[in-house]
Amino acid sequence: MTETTPMQSTTSISKMIKWQQDMKASRRKIGFVPTMGFLHEGHVALIKEAKKNNDCVAVSIFVNPTQFGPGEDYQAYPRDLDADVLLASQAGADIVFCPEVEEMYPTDGGIRIVPGPLAEQLCGASRPGHFDGVLKVVLKLVNIVQPDTVFFGMKDAQQLAIIETFFRDFNCPVTVVRVPTVRELDGLAKSSRNVNLSVQERNEAPAIYNAIQQAVVLVREGVTMEVVKQFVADALMEKTSGAVDYISILTYPQLEEPTDVSKDLIIACAIQFSKARLIDNIIFKREG
Ligand code: AMP
Numbered sequence: 001m002t003e004t005t006p007m008q009s010t011t012s013i014s015k016m017i018k019w020q021q022d023m024k025a026s027r028r029k030i031g032f033v034p035t036m037g038f039l040h041e042g043h044v045a046l047i048k049e050a051k052k053n054n055d056c057v058a059v060s061i062f063v064n065p066t067q068f069g070p071g072e073d074y075q076a077y078p079r080d081l082d083a084d085v086l087l088a089s090q091a092g093a094d095i096v097f098c099p100e101v102e103e104m105y106p107t108d109g110g111i112r113i114v115p116g117p118l119a120e121q122l123c124g125a126s127r128p129g130h131f132d133g134v135l136k137v138v139l140k141l142v143n144i145v146q147p148d149t150v151f152f153g154m155k156d157a158q159q160l161a162i163i164e165t166f167f168r169d170f171n172c173p174v175t176v177v178r179v180p181t182v183r184e185l186d187g188l189a190k191s192s193r194n195v196n197l198s199v200q201e202r203n204e205a206p207a208i209y210n211a212i213q214q215a216v217v218l219v220r221e222g223v224t225m226e227v228v229k230q231f232v233a234d235a236l237m238e239k240t241s242g243a244v245d246y247i248s249i250l251t252y253p254q255l256e257e258p259t260d261v262s263k264d265l266i267i268a269c270a271i272q273f274s275k276a277r278l279i280d281n282i283i284f285k286r287e288g
Contacts, residue, residue, distance in 0.1 A: 007089040009096040013144055016097045020058070020146050029056035032147030034138060037061035037098075038078040038192035042182040044091045046151040049179050051092035056216055058145050058212050059088045061098040066105070067133030076275060078195050089218050097145070104140065113139065115162050121255045122158045122268050123279065126245050131162050138163055155181040155189050155267055157281045161253035181280075185207065189280045196276035200241065205273075207239035208280045212267045215249075219265065220288040223288075225249045225258060228267075236271060245270035245277065261286055 023030050027062035031050030035043050039061075046127045050057040052099055061084050065239050081098060086270075088096050112132050134150035142150060152160045182190050186201075187209035197205060211232045232247045251258050252266035268281035 042190040047091035064137040101134040193276040204240040242271035
Protein backbone atom coordinates (compact mmCIF):
# COMPACT_ATOMS: atom_id res chain seq x y z
CA MET A 1 0.00 0.00 0.00
CA THR A 2 1.53 3.33 -1.01
CA GLU A 3 1.37 6.48 1.11
CA THR A 4 -0.83 8.19 -1.48
CA THR A 5 -3.62 5.59 -1.56
CA PRO A 6 -6.60 7.24 0.13
CA MET A 7 -8.02 5.44 3.12
CA GLN A 8 -11.19 3.49 2.44
CA SER A 9 -14.18 3.26 4.72
CA THR A 10 -16.99 0.72 4.60
CA THR A 11 -19.99 -0.35 6.63
CA SER A 12 -20.33 -3.59 4.67
CA ILE A 13 -19.07 -6.97 5.88
CA SER A 14 -18.81 -8.29 2.33
CA LYS A 15 -16.73 -5.25 1.23
CA MET A 16 -14.48 -5.71 4.24
CA ILE A 17 -13.98 -9.37 3.33
CA LYS A 18 -13.25 -8.43 -0.30
CA TRP A 19 -10.59 -5.93 0.91
CA GLN A 20 -8.80 -8.47 3.06
CA GLN A 21 -8.96 -11.08 0.29
CA ASP A 22 -7.35 -8.57 -2.10
CA MET A 23 -4.63 -7.82 0.48
CA LYS A 24 -3.95 -11.52 0.98
CA ALA A 25 -3.91 -12.14 -2.79
CA SER A 26 -1.07 -9.63 -3.04
CA ARG A 27 0.64 -11.19 0.02
CA ARG A 28 0.24 -8.15 2.24
CA LYS A 29 0.38 -8.62 5.98
CA ILE A 30 -2.73 -7.23 7.67
CA GLY A 31 -2.62 -5.51 11.06
CA PHE A 32 -5.97 -4.98 12.75
CA VAL A 33 -7.06 -2.53 15.46
CA PRO A 34 -10.58 -3.13 16.80
CA THR A 35 -12.12 -0.10 18.56
CA MET A 36 -15.40 1.35 19.71
CA GLY A 37 -14.51 4.70 18.12
CA PHE A 38 -14.28 8.23 19.51
CA LEU A 39 -10.61 7.77 18.78
CA HIS A 40 -7.84 9.36 20.85
CA GLU A 41 -4.06 9.08 21.12
CA GLY A 42 -4.37 5.63 22.72
CA HIS A 43 -6.05 4.29 19.59
CA VAL A 44 -3.57 6.21 17.43
CA ALA A 45 -0.70 4.42 19.22
CA LEU A 46 -2.28 1.07 18.33
CA ILE A 47 -2.74 2.07 14.67
CA LYS A 48 0.86 3.34 14.42
CA GLU A 49 2.18 0.15 16.02
CA ALA A 50 0.11 -1.88 13.54
CA LYS A 51 1.47 0.16 10.64
CA LYS A 52 5.08 -0.41 11.71
CA ASN A 53 4.96 -4.16 11.35
CA ASN A 54 2.34 -4.76 8.66
CA ASP A 55 1.78 -3.85 5.01
CA CYS A 56 -1.74 -2.59 5.65
CA VAL A 57 -3.93 -1.72 8.63
CA ALA A 58 -7.65 -2.16 9.17
CA VAL A 59 -9.41 -0.30 12.00
CA SER A 60 -12.90 -1.23 13.10
CA ILE A 61 -15.22 1.26 14.74
CA PHE A 62 -18.20 -0.42 16.34
CA VAL A 63 -19.89 0.35 19.64
CA ASN A 64 -20.73 -3.24 20.42
CA PRO A 65 -24.13 -3.50 22.15
CA THR A 66 -23.57 -7.08 23.36
CA GLN A 67 -20.80 -6.01 25.75
CA PHE A 68 -22.98 -3.45 27.55
CA GLY A 69 -25.27 -4.57 30.37
CA PRO A 70 -28.69 -3.15 31.21
CA GLY A 71 -28.33 0.36 32.67
CA GLU A 72 -24.78 0.79 31.32
CA ASP A 73 -23.70 3.61 29.01
CA TYR A 74 -24.38 2.08 25.56
CA GLN A 75 -26.57 5.02 24.47
CA ALA A 76 -24.32 7.64 26.13
CA TYR A 77 -21.10 6.14 24.74
CA PRO A 78 -19.46 9.00 22.77
CA ARG A 79 -19.55 8.72 18.98
CA ASP A 80 -18.05 10.87 16.19
CA LEU A 81 -17.51 8.83 13.05
CA ASP A 82 -16.31 11.72 10.83
CA ALA A 83 -13.57 12.69 13.29
CA ASP A 84 -12.64 9.01 13.72
CA VAL A 85 -12.25 8.46 9.98
CA LEU A 86 -9.96 11.50 9.75
CA LEU A 87 -7.83 10.48 12.74
CA ALA A 88 -7.55 6.86 11.61
CA SER A 89 -6.44 8.03 8.17
CA GLN A 90 -3.85 10.42 9.63
CA ALA A 91 -2.53 7.63 11.88
CA GLY A 92 -1.95 5.40 8.84
CA ALA A 93 -5.04 3.18 8.57
CA ASP A 94 -5.81 1.80 5.12
CA ILE A 95 -9.43 0.93 5.78
CA VAL A 96 -12.00 1.73 8.45
CA PHE A 97 -14.73 -0.84 8.96
CA CYS A 98 -17.74 0.73 10.69
CA PRO A 99 -20.67 -1.68 10.44
CA GLU A 100 -24.22 -0.99 11.64
CA VAL A 101 -25.53 -3.07 14.53
CA GLU A 102 -28.06 -4.74 12.19
CA GLU A 103 -25.28 -5.91 9.90
CA MET A 104 -23.22 -7.38 12.75
CA TYR A 105 -26.17 -8.87 14.63
CA PRO A 106 -28.98 -9.61 12.14
CA THR A 107 -30.66 -11.88 14.68
CA ASP A 108 -31.08 -11.46 18.44
CA GLY A 109 -29.30 -13.91 20.67
CA GLY A 110 -27.53 -16.69 18.82
CA ILE A 111 -24.44 -18.42 20.19
CA ARG A 112 -22.86 -17.06 23.37
CA ILE A 113 -19.18 -17.47 24.20
CA VAL A 114 -18.61 -17.89 27.93
CA PRO A 115 -15.03 -17.04 28.91
CA GLY A 116 -14.90 -18.74 32.34
CA PRO A 117 -12.75 -17.97 35.40
CA LEU A 118 -10.60 -15.19 33.87
CA ALA A 119 -13.80 -13.20 33.38
CA GLU A 120 -15.01 -13.68 36.94
CA GLN A 121 -12.58 -11.14 38.44
CA LEU A 122 -12.27 -7.36 38.12
CA CYS A 123 -14.62 -5.89 35.48
CA GLY A 124 -16.16 -9.30 34.80
CA ALA A 125 -17.43 -9.46 38.39
CA SER A 126 -19.09 -6.03 38.14
CA ARG A 127 -20.26 -6.38 34.55
CA PRO A 128 -21.76 -9.89 34.15
CA GLY A 129 -21.78 -10.97 30.50
CA HIS A 130 -19.47 -8.13 29.42
CA PHE A 131 -16.65 -10.39 28.28
CA ASP A 132 -19.08 -12.81 26.58
CA GLY A 133 -19.99 -9.85 24.36
CA VAL A 134 -16.36 -8.81 23.90
CA LEU A 135 -15.31 -12.30 22.77
CA LYS A 136 -18.25 -12.60 20.40
CA VAL A 137 -17.51 -9.33 18.64
CA VAL A 138 -13.74 -9.94 18.57
CA LEU A 139 -14.25 -13.38 17.01
CA LYS A 140 -16.65 -11.97 14.43
CA LEU A 141 -14.31 -9.09 13.58
CA VAL A 142 -11.24 -11.33 13.35
CA ASN A 143 -13.14 -13.75 11.08
CA ILE A 144 -14.20 -10.86 8.84
CA VAL A 145 -10.80 -9.09 8.71
CA GLN A 146 -8.58 -12.21 8.98
CA PRO A 147 -5.56 -10.23 10.18
CA ASP A 148 -2.08 -11.59 10.73
CA THR A 149 -1.75 -9.49 13.86
CA VAL A 150 -4.29 -7.78 16.09
CA PHE A 151 -3.43 -4.93 18.48
CA PHE A 152 -4.93 -4.38 21.93
CA GLY A 153 -4.23 -1.80 24.63
CA MET A 154 -2.97 -2.73 28.09
CA LYS A 155 -5.40 -0.23 29.58
CA ASP A 156 -7.96 -3.02 29.18
CA ALA A 157 -5.64 -5.58 30.71
CA GLN A 158 -8.31 -8.11 31.66
CA GLN A 159 -9.77 -7.96 28.15
CA LEU A 160 -6.29 -8.57 26.76
CA ALA A 161 -5.67 -11.57 29.04
CA ILE A 162 -9.02 -13.11 28.09
CA ILE A 163 -8.54 -12.54 24.36
CA GLU A 164 -4.99 -13.97 24.40
CA THR A 165 -6.27 -17.06 26.23
CA PHE A 166 -9.26 -17.36 23.88
CA PHE A 167 -7.10 -17.26 20.74
CA ARG A 168 -4.67 -19.76 22.25
CA ASP A 169 -7.41 -22.13 23.45
CA PHE A 170 -9.14 -22.09 20.07
CA ASN A 171 -5.95 -22.12 17.95
CA CYS A 172 -6.91 -18.87 16.20
CA PRO A 173 -4.10 -18.16 13.73
CA VAL A 174 -3.59 -14.56 14.76
CA THR A 175 -0.83 -12.91 16.79
CA VAL A 176 -1.78 -10.51 19.59
CA VAL A 177 0.37 -7.45 20.29
CA ARG A 178 0.01 -5.64 23.63
CA VAL A 179 0.31 -1.84 23.42
CA PRO A 180 1.14 0.18 26.58
CA THR A 181 -1.42 2.60 28.00
CA VAL A 182 -1.24 6.14 26.63
CA ARG A 183 -1.89 8.79 29.29
CA GLU A 184 -2.70 12.47 29.55
CA LEU A 185 0.14 14.65 30.89
CA ASP A 186 -1.39 14.44 34.37
CA GLY A 187 -1.38 10.64 34.27
CA LEU A 188 -5.05 9.97 33.52
CA ALA A 189 -5.34 7.07 31.09
CA LYS A 190 -6.76 8.30 27.80
CA SER A 191 -10.26 6.96 27.31
CA SER A 192 -13.21 7.76 25.08
CA ARG A 193 -15.28 7.93 28.27
CA ASN A 194 -13.20 10.81 29.73
CA VAL A 195 -15.40 13.22 27.76
CA ASN A 196 -18.32 12.18 29.99
CA LEU A 197 -16.54 13.41 33.15
CA SER A 198 -17.67 16.71 34.67
CA VAL A 199 -15.01 19.42 35.01
CA GLN A 200 -14.63 18.58 38.69
CA GLU A 201 -14.39 14.83 38.01
CA ARG A 202 -11.79 15.44 35.29
CA ASN A 203 -9.72 17.37 37.84
CA GLU A 204 -10.02 14.54 40.34
CA ALA A 205 -9.38 11.66 37.94
CA PRO A 206 -5.52 11.80 37.88
CA ALA A 207 -5.73 10.60 41.52
CA ILE A 208 -6.46 7.13 40.14
CA TYR A 209 -3.08 6.63 38.47
CA ASN A 210 -1.35 8.43 41.34
CA ALA A 211 -2.83 6.03 43.88
CA ILE A 212 -1.97 2.87 41.96
CA GLN A 213 1.58 4.12 41.32
CA GLN A 214 2.02 4.58 45.06
CA ALA A 215 0.50 1.15 45.61
CA VAL A 216 3.19 -0.44 43.43
CA VAL A 217 5.87 1.14 45.65
CA LEU A 218 4.14 -0.18 48.78
CA VAL A 219 3.84 -3.74 47.40
CA ARG A 220 7.55 -3.68 46.56
CA GLU A 221 8.31 -2.51 50.09
CA GLY A 222 6.54 -5.61 51.37
CA VAL A 223 3.33 -4.02 52.64
CA THR A 224 0.53 -6.61 52.66
CA MET A 225 -1.93 -6.63 49.77
CA GLU A 226 -4.89 -5.89 52.01
CA VAL A 227 -3.20 -2.81 53.47
CA VAL A 228 -2.18 -1.61 50.00
CA LYS A 229 -5.72 -2.00 48.67
CA GLN A 230 -7.09 -0.09 51.65
CA PHE A 231 -4.52 2.65 51.03
CA VAL A 232 -5.75 3.01 47.43
CA ALA A 233 -9.40 2.96 48.52
CA ASP A 234 -8.75 5.68 51.10
CA ALA A 235 -6.84 7.83 48.58
CA LEU A 236 -9.61 7.53 45.99
CA MET A 237 -12.34 8.27 48.51
CA GLU A 238 -10.46 11.31 49.76
CA LYS A 239 -9.44 12.72 46.37
CA THR A 240 -12.37 11.86 44.11
CA SER A 241 -16.15 12.06 44.23
CA GLY A 242 -16.41 8.74 42.37
CA ALA A 243 -17.52 5.45 43.89
CA VAL A 244 -14.85 2.75 44.00
CA ASP A 245 -16.12 -0.31 42.15
CA TYR A 246 -13.08 -2.52 42.83
CA ILE A 247 -9.39 -2.39 43.71
CA SER A 248 -7.62 -5.69 43.11
CA ILE A 249 -4.09 -7.01 43.13
CA LEU A 250 -3.74 -10.27 41.22
CA THR A 251 -1.17 -12.16 39.18
CA TYR A 252 -1.06 -11.20 35.50
CA PRO A 253 -2.16 -12.58 33.08
CA GLN A 254 -3.55 -15.46 35.15
CA LEU A 255 -5.65 -13.14 37.38
CA GLU A 256 -5.12 -15.34 40.42
CA GLU A 257 -4.52 -14.43 44.06
CA PRO A 258 -0.90 -13.23 44.32
CA THR A 259 0.56 -16.09 46.35
CA ASP A 260 3.19 -17.06 43.76
CA VAL A 261 5.91 -14.43 44.26
CA SER A 262 7.56 -15.16 40.90
CA LYS A 263 4.58 -14.00 38.82
CA ASP A 264 3.92 -10.51 37.45
CA LEU A 265 1.22 -8.61 39.29
CA ILE A 266 -1.56 -6.30 38.22
CA ILE A 267 -3.09 -3.63 40.39
CA ALA A 268 -6.37 -2.69 38.79
CA CYS A 269 -9.23 -0.47 39.80
CA ALA A 270 -12.54 0.83 38.53
CA ILE A 271 -14.23 4.02 39.67
CA GLN A 272 -17.79 5.00 38.85
CA PHE A 273 -18.19 8.74 38.31
CA SER A 274 -21.58 10.34 37.63
CA LYS A 275 -21.62 9.52 33.90
CA ALA A 276 -18.41 7.57 33.30
CA ARG A 277 -16.90 4.43 34.75
CA LEU A 278 -13.10 4.63 34.49
CA ILE A 279 -10.63 1.76 34.77
CA ASP A 280 -6.87 1.79 35.12
CA ASN A 281 -4.09 -0.62 36.00
CA ILE A 282 -0.35 -1.11 36.33
CA ILE A 283 1.30 -4.43 35.55
CA PHE A 284 4.54 -4.83 37.47
CA LYS A 285 7.13 -7.17 38.90
CA ARG A 286 7.23 -7.56 42.66
CA GLU A 287 10.94 -6.77 42.66
CA GLY A 288 11.25 -3.16 41.48
P1 AMP B 1 -12.00 1.05 22.96
O1 AMP B 1 -12.33 1.85 21.75
O2 AMP B 1 -11.99 1.85 24.23
O3 AMP B 1 -12.81 -0.22 23.05
O4 AMP B 1 -10.51 0.60 22.79
C1 AMP B 1 -10.05 -0.02 21.61
C2 AMP B 1 -8.64 -0.47 21.84
O5 AMP B 1 -7.83 0.65 22.19
C3 AMP B 1 -8.52 -1.48 22.99
O6 AMP B 1 -7.55 -2.45 22.65
C4 AMP B 1 -8.07 -0.62 24.13
O7 AMP B 1 -7.35 -1.32 25.12
C5 AMP B 1 -7.18 0.38 23.42
N1 AMP B 1 -7.03 1.58 24.21
C6 AMP B 1 -8.01 2.35 24.75
N2 AMP B 1 -7.48 3.37 25.47
C7 AMP B 1 -6.13 3.24 25.40
C8 AMP B 1 -5.03 3.96 25.93
N3 AMP B 1 -5.19 5.02 26.70
N4 AMP B 1 -3.78 3.52 25.65
C9 AMP B 1 -3.59 2.43 24.86
N5 AMP B 1 -4.59 1.70 24.32
C10 AMP B 1 -5.85 2.09 24.59
